[in-house]
Structure formats: C-alpha cells, structure tokens
Amino acid sequence: MEILIKASQFILSLSLLIVLHELGHFIPAKLFKTKVEKFYLFFDYKFSLFKKKIGETVYGIGWIPLGGYVKIAGMIDESMDTEQMKEEPKPWEFRSKPAWQRLIIMLGGVFVNFVLGILIYICLMWAYGERFLPNDNVKDGVWVQDQLAVDLGLETGDKILTIDGEKIRMFRELPISFINGNEYTIERNGEVITKKIPTDFISKLVDRGKEAGSFLYPRFPFAISAVSKDSPNVNSGLQKKDIITAVNDTPIKYYDEAEQKLALFKNQNVTLTVNRNDEVLKIPATITNEGKLGVVFGTLGSKDLEKLGYYQLAEKSYTLRQAIPAGTKKAWNTLTNYVKQIKKIINPSTGAYKGLGGFISIGSIFPSEWSAESFWNITAFLSIMLGFMNLLPIPALDGGHVMFTLWEMITGKKPSDKFLEYAQVVGFVLLLTLLLFANGNDIFRLFK
Structure with a gap:
C-alpha cells in the first residue's frame, strides 16, 4: 500500500509538470500561428493509450511514462520526422518563423516550470507558513x-x-x-x-x-522509550517517557552526558533523578557491566522539547503579500542548491555521481501517507529541477534548441536541418545514457 501511495503521488506530480511544461510550448506556438500536430502526455511509440484529434492537433496519452512532448510542424525534435523536413518550408511551420519567435516557443516550457515552482512556494508560505528549529x-x-x-x-x-x-x-x-x-x-x-x-x-x-x-x-535529553525485558531495571520503576535528569544527584541535560556518566558506574547501583509528567522522582537503578541501563532511548517531539525548555522553535505565518517574496526566495534557494549539487555530480572526485537517481529515487521522496503540504513542496522542487535540466545546452533538450537559435541570432547564420538532425541524435543518445545510468544506480542500490 505504501508503494502504491508513493507511486500515485509521483505519477500525479509528473503528469501535472509534463502537461504544464508542454503547454508552455503550445501556447506561444499557437500565438505565432505555428501548427502543432501533437500534444502528448508520455511517449506513444507504436501506439497510444488514448488519442483524440481536435482541430489540427492530436491530443493523447502514451504508454511510456518518461515525459511528454508537443510535435510542432517543421521542427527537428524527438519525433525525428525527417520526411517533413525534406519538403519546402510552409508559412505555418516552426522553421519559417523569425528566430525571436522560435526562441520564445522553446523557452516557454522552462518559463512555465520556473513560474510554477515560484507560485507553489508562494501558496505554501501563505497556507502553511513556516515552523522550524533555528x-x-x-x-x-x-x-x-x-x-x-x-x-x-x-x-x-x-x-x-x-x-x-x-x-x-x-x-x-x-x-x-x-x-x-x-x-x-x-x-x-x-x-x-x-x-x-x-x-x-x-x-x-x-x-x-x-x-x-x-x-x-541536535542534542536530546535522555528519554526512555521502553525498558528491555532482560534489563536489570525491568522492575526498578522506570517507565516509558521518563526523562533522566541526574545520576547520583549530578545533573545531566543530554543523553550524551548521561552515557558518559553511567559508564563510570559499571556493575554498580545508582540513584536516578527522573522527570515524569513534570514530577521529579528518585529511582534506584543498576548499571550493567557495559555501563548501560538496559533501556531503549527515545526521542521527543518538537513540542515536548520546547515545553521542557530544550529548544525554542520558530513559527511564522505569512499574508499573501509577505508570501510573495518569501516563496520567491525559497524557489531561488532551491534552484541555487540544485545547481551546486549538479556541480558536485560532474566532479568525479566527490563521488556524488553515485547518488544520481532515476524514477525510483524520485518516487521515493514522496511520503507514504498523503500530505498536501509535502506533495506540493516536492512538486515545486521537481518543477524547478525540470526547468533547470531542460535549460541545459544539450541537443534534444529545450536548452539545445535555445543554444542554436541564439547562435543564429548572434551570427546571422542558421544551422542546417541536417546538422540539427545529427545534433538531435547525439543529444538523444546522451540523455538515454544518463537515463540508463541514473536508473541503473537505483536498481543497484535496491539489490545492494
């Protein structure tokens, strides 16, 4: 059931991001009177799960959930429709449009991803605010x-x-x-x-x-989660949720301090001072020859830690006006952190490439129980990640098309259709290799 919940959230998030990304290409293409032949969620190699033609565009859902696409007439894309490119350019084709219009069409998907990420973070700040340990x-x-x-x-x-x-x-x-x-x-x-x-x-x-x-x-108090059945203190009076605050009247605040103190009394009897529901108790206890009490250490929730005076949490709510800069800043920090991680990945000496993951890794970051806040937080992150990845100057990605279009605008020389075809193939091979490596990492980690 847990896997089903995670997978459902992943597919829902991915579908939303793909449709909106492709819509970012579709809308400017239509505005510039460019023919869009297909609008697909997922890829439809050989057959489709669903398709319907409305006007000049076929809308459909493919069976390979690796992304989606819009097929724009007269454009070298993942469809590799080279037959169309052999014909004379038509006024409604992508290749017949001015470079600035083609640039806007290609940047539309990335633009939508970044704007969507910002909007989601703004809404999250407005709806939930922030609660954290400074x-x-x-x-x-x-x-x-x-x-x-x-x-x-x-x-x-x-x-x-x-x-x-x-x-x-x-x-x-x-x-x-x-x-x-x-x-x-x-x-x-x-x-x-x-x-x-x-x-x-x-x-x-x-x-x-x-x-x-x-x-x-952070450092935690010594809270007891359970007393082991084979513990010498099973009948000492120690109970679940007791917090040890002193050993032989020597005050201790944290678990690591208690650990060091107990190690001094191996095979001895001691008196523990315990906080139980705000009541202070003295309980005799026996220390094992390993310097342990024979209890299970338990962590406390943030509210309990705050109530006991260990940590003061920060809680901030935002009006819509305040959420706009706060959400925008969070989106920017998400992007800059992701860029830093990419830099680490491409540096072999860090070994970060071993952490590169595919669909299993992405799906696993969704919670095992439905949480609207978590779902939209992850979707915002994935939207910004998708926007950045698509902006990379790799043929077959939006960034590759943008790179060639900018070259044309700067030099006045348009790359030939044959060159773009070869570049598309090279880019596709690179992406396929990366995809296999990332998902191979996932599979390796599963077996490991």
Whole structure:
C-alpha cells in the first residue's frame, strides 16, 4: 500500500509538470500561428493509450511514462520526422518563423516550470507558513553519534556557525548545506574553528544508504522509550517517557552526558533523578557491566522539547503579500542548491555521481501517507529541477534548441536541418545514457 501511495503521488506530480511544461510550448506556438500536430502526455511509440484529434492537433496519452512532448510542424525534435523536413518550408511551420519567435516557443516550457515552482512556494508560505528549529537556538551544539559526522571533523557540542561563509538559518538545512559546501566554521569551547569538508564526503554519504538516516542531530535529553525485558531495571520503576535528569544527584541535560556518566558506574547501583509528567522522582537503578541501563532511548517531539525548555522553535505565518517574496526566495534557494549539487555530480572526485537517481529515487521522496503540504513542496522542487535540466545546452533538450537559435541570432547564420538532425541524435543518445545510468544506480542500490 505504501508503494502504491508513493507511486500515485509521483505519477500525479509528473503528469501535472509534463502537461504544464508542454503547454508552455503550445501556447506561444499557437500565438505565432505555428501548427502543432501533437500534444502528448508520455511517449506513444507504436501506439497510444488514448488519442483524440481536435482541430489540427492530436491530443493523447502514451504508454511510456518518461515525459511528454508537443510535435510542432517543421521542427527537428524527438519525433525525428525527417520526411517533413525534406519538403519546402510552409508559412505555418516552426522553421519559417523569425528566430525571436522560435526562441520564445522553446523557452516557454522552462518559463512555465520556473513560474510554477515560484507560485507553489508562494501558496505554501501563505497556507502553511513556516515552523522550524533555528540553528541559533541549538545553543549547546550538535550531537555527533555517526561516523560520517566524525569524518567531517565534528564533535558533540560543536556549534555550527557558517558553511561557505553563509549563516545557516534552519537546523534542518545543515545536511544539504554540507553536501553543497566546501568549508565550514564552528564554535568549540569558545574557540572559532574553520574546517574543510572532505572531498569524498558525498561519496561516503551515498554509500551509507538512506536507511542510515541523518548524520546530524541536535542534542536530546535522555528519554526512555521502553525498558528491555532482560534489563536489570525491568522492575526498578522506570517507565516509558521518563526523562533522566541526574545520576547520583549530578545533573545531566543530554543523553550524551548521561552515557558518559553511567559508564563510570559499571556493575554498580545508582540513584536516578527522573522527570515524569513534570514530577521529579528518585529511582534506584543498576548499571550493567557495559555501563548501560538496559533501556531503549527515545526521542521527543518538537513540542515536548520546547515545553521542557530544550529548544525554542520558530513559527511564522505569512499574508499573501509577505508570501510573495518569501516563496520567491525559497524557489531561488532551491534552484541555487540544485545547481551546486549538479556541480558536485560532474566532479568525479566527490563521488556524488553515485547518488544520481532515476524514477525510483524520485518516487521515493514522496511520503507514504498523503500530505498536501509535502506533495506540493516536492512538486515545486521537481518543477524547478525540470526547468533547470531542460535549460541545459544539450541537443534534444529545450536548452539545445535555445543554444542554436541564439547562435543564429548572434551570427546571422542558421544551422542546417541536417546538422540539427545529427545534433538531435547525439543529444538523444546522451540523455538515454544518463537515463540508463541514473536508473541503473537505483536498481543497484535496491539489490545492494
């Protein structure tokens, strides 16, 4: 059921983005009186799931869910209709239109993707606002309990100040900032230290897999989720949701402090001070020879942490007028972060290429339960990602057509139809190779 919910959201999001992207080409083509022969969601090699001709355009749904297209008369595109190109140009064909009109037609899809992403983020800011843990409020630093964080050079208690000179606003932005960054600054025991992010950091992050979870957390109190059945403290009186605040009257605030303190009393009896529903209790307990209590550590929700005074969350609502610049800024940050990730991917030394994913990876980012906020957040991200990818100057993508059109406008020399045909084939091969590699990565990770 979980896979079905994820897949349904993915297909819905993808279909919406494809239709609107192609509509971005369709509308200016019609405005400039250019004949549009087909408007398709998904590809229709050999046959279609549905098709209907309205006016001069056939509208349909293909069976290969790898994208979609509009077939514009007189244009070298993925249809590779070379027979049409052998005939004399007609006034209603793409190749007969002025270069500036062709440029607008080709940029229409990308324009729609970027505008759609911005509009969705604006609406999300307006409807939901923001609720987050400010990085400045993590006053006692981070909790380092993962080898990846150790390899970064972090220690428990480090307060992360900046990454690549930029102050981090939200604590949840730290992982992606480390992925995109090159160096960071921390405060450790009152001293400000600058460290380099290891070149192979992303490679190690990919190798550990998604199941490993995040590598960076704020420090948590020692909350008990359960008492193990074989624990020496099974009958001690410790209960689920108890929060340990002292060991033998020595105050402790965080789990990492309790861990160090308990290790000093192996095979001994101690007195624990426990916070239970705002009531302070003293409970005798026995420490194992490993320096443990024999309980399961549990994390608390953000509201509980705020109530107990550990972290002060920030909550901000937006009027529509305020949401416009806030949503636009979020869209811009999404784009710049994505560009930084692309730069990491094309640098082999980072190993980021191993994290490149296809349809399985994209589908997996959708939640297993329906959430309108999550769905539209992901759709906005995918829209901006699709816009940027289509703008790359690769033949077979919109950016390739834009590149050749700009060359014509600057030099006054139009590339020949034969050259455009060859370029389209080369671009298609490149895209197919990238597609196979990305989805191959997905399959490899599944088997791994």
